[in-house]
Each structure stands twice: as structure tokens, then as C-alpha cells.
Amino acid sequence: MCLGIPGEVIEFLPDQPDLARVDVSGVKRVINVGLLADDPPEPGEWVLIHVGFALSKIDESEAAAALEFLEGIGQAYADELAALQESRIE
């Protein structure tokens, strides 16, 4: 919850510019990118997501490292991914 999880931006939702579909470890869900409005990510770029909101842009190597770190935490990340899977904010 406190640690950000990396997601790759796939696309922005039509008519809802603050929402984007991202891929987090194969789970594709919609998140809010409104807090990056000053420098919005492009599709294909990576963001660090905290409880449904992107808080920073990161590069691909950082995303890989962050993912590896989270997978090392074990059950907590599995639980977070399961929660993300259930998330429907759009």
C-alpha cells in the first residue's frame, strides 16, 4: 500500500483524460493519472502507482527493479495484485 507498484501505460480512456489503462504484472486495470498532469506519461511509458493513482514516471529499468523488489515481499504483493484485479474505478 505504501510502496508504489510499477505499471506500463497502455492507453488513455476516451473522454476521461485523467484515467489510463495500465499493465501491472499482466493485470490490466484503469488508474488515475491526474497527479501527473504537468508532465503526462505517454502510452508505453512506466509509472509508479500508489492505491490507484500514478505519482511519478519511471523508466523501464526502475520498473523492473521495483517489480522484483515487490515480488520479493511475497504475499503482500500478491494480495495487492489481487486487490488491483478487483479494482474498477472507471
Added chain:
Amino acid sequence: MRFVDEFRDADKAHALAAKIAALCAPGRQYKLMEVCGGHTHTIYKHGLEDYLPESITLVHGPGCPVCVIPMGRVDDAIHLASQPDVIMTSFGDMMRVPGSQGSFFDAKAAGTDIRMVYSPLDSLKIARQNPDQRVVFMAIGFETTTPSTAMTVLRAAAEGLGNFSVFCNHVTIIPAIKAILDSPDLRLDGFIGPGHVSTVIGCRPYEFIAREYGKPVVVAGFEPLDILQSIYMLMVQLSEGRTEVENQYTRVVPWDGNLAALNAINQVMELRPYFEWRGLGFISHSAMRMRPDYASFDAELLFQVPGVRVADPKACQCGEVLKGVLKPWECKVFGTACTPETPIGTCMVSPEGACAAYYNYGRMNRHRVVEVSIS
């Protein structure tokens, strides 16, 4: 794996360790606090203390948002959740945190409508779908989650949603660090600053630590080499007699933080005069509440909240662990009466908690722990 290896190269780690050792003044002991529970996790998973000279001790700080919630707030939340027509929503991390009468999981098993959500925005959706019920979001966390709550309240206000409110338990990291600096129990030489909190608040809020307390701060990433690099940067400062705030995690943390996130927090929330932290007691201006303009989203105003204070279990020494005075394994109930499966203290609940990190990776030179009853 190509990407990850560059953060975990053993040769680089040993080279850094040698440089760190060379900076230690003979006969001097160094105590460095890692504030963030994520860092604690990396340190124990990778055994980073084994790379360091014995004169450097890493002390675990209070930066685990679940760990600092006092039992009374859990009781208050369960009281809220038990009111007629209320649906309480919460992050999964919170579900096993013990209150005096049990956890959210226990309350849920007893029939209280408490639902796990991934995002506060999920709570908003539940509120839209259940217009005849009142949805209360159990908001917890440091500055990594506070902007999300603030943005969600702004969204609820824009939609005119009348059945959504927030039980706000958001805490701020700076006053907790200050409380530790002011504590007579512990003398610290420097801080490994939290990574993800700093993506929001930036590096400037730590400047008082360097300026007024004369301690260096290095904001650090979560990889083993990030942490060793940060320790090296702290030791360079100490050996040169400098005390500054430096940013090792520039690939993620901007010096000024995320201004949009800070603005959202500031629009919706204000500092409380004081807030109780588990183990640390009441700390001035250390937590957030709704501003009067957003009073209609403040569960503490919409409902009667008992506001009970509950003393931590006598056997539990989370307070000393959160302040870094005790190592987790020095707690009387560590690993015996208190385990991740049956936690007494919050530090054992969250994977970011120092006790859970120790327990899971077994990195301790602990003496034989005598089993102690909970009461």
C-alpha cells in the same frame, strides 16, 4: 533480469562496503536510521548489515503506516463500521491490525460490513452503487496515500456524492522524525530518507534535520545497492563534517516532490493539532484531517466517534521498536507470542514492519526468547 542485476551486483556491493569501512573513524560508533519500512525489508532480505563494519548500526524507524495506528483508532473504526447502513472500506493491509476487541477481519467475520478495496476510488464506486448506504473509507498512510484520498474527496465533491466519507488517519513523516530526534533515548548520526514518501513531499522538508539537528539525510531507493550507496553518502558527509540533505534516488524522487499531489492534499486537508501514534504517543501536528470546506466528507463529524484511548498490550514493545530503541528480537514476545500469523503488535502485521522483516528473514543474533503471556 538484465535491468535488476545492475542494482544487485555483488562486486559493486563489496566495493561500496570497503569504501564505507574506510570512512569509519577508529573507535567511533555510527547509528543510522532507515525511516521507511520498505528499506528495512531490503536490509534484512539481503543481509546488508553483514556488509557493514561493526561500528555501523542500522536502526529501524517509524515508517510503516500500518504499524503506527493506535489500537483506539481501530476500535473507533470498527464502531463506525457497526453503525446502521454503514459500509466500511479499507486497504487490505489494515485488516489484521489488532484493536482492543479484535481486528477488522474479526469484525467482518462477526457480520460487520467491512470491504477490502485497492483504491479509495473503489470506495467511491461502492458509494455510487449503494445510494441508500453510507460508505466510510478508512484512510491510512503517509504522504504516499494521502494525495489519493484527497483526490477522491475532490472527485466525490465534484459529483455531489452525499453518502461517501473518510475516517482520516493520514499521518505525516516529518513530525515523527522530529519526535525521534527529540527523544532522549536514542542518539542518531544520520538518516536514510524514505523513497516513495519523498516522491510526494520532495527533499526540502528534511532540511531542518541537517540545519537544526546537524544530522545528514540521504533519500534512498529500495535496491540493495541503493541503500549501500546511501550509507556511503552519509558516511562521506560525516567524515567531512558536512550535514546536508542529498538525494540518492534521483531516478524517481524529484527535489521538489509532486506539486499537484501536495496541492490536492492542501486543498482538502489540514494538520490536526495532535494525533496519537502507536508506541510514540501524541505528536503535535503529525496527522491530517478534513478542512471545514470538506466537513461533509469527514466521518468524524458525521458520526459519533468514541475516541477511546487504549493502552498497548503490556507485553508488546512496538513503541521501542518504532523508535529504534529496541531491535525487534529484543522484544519480550517476538517470535513467540507475537508472530505474523497471530500478531500482538503492529510491527509484526505489515511486511514493512521491522518485526515481520526480521521474522521472515531470520536475521538475528537473538538470545533465546522466553515465552511471555499476552496479558
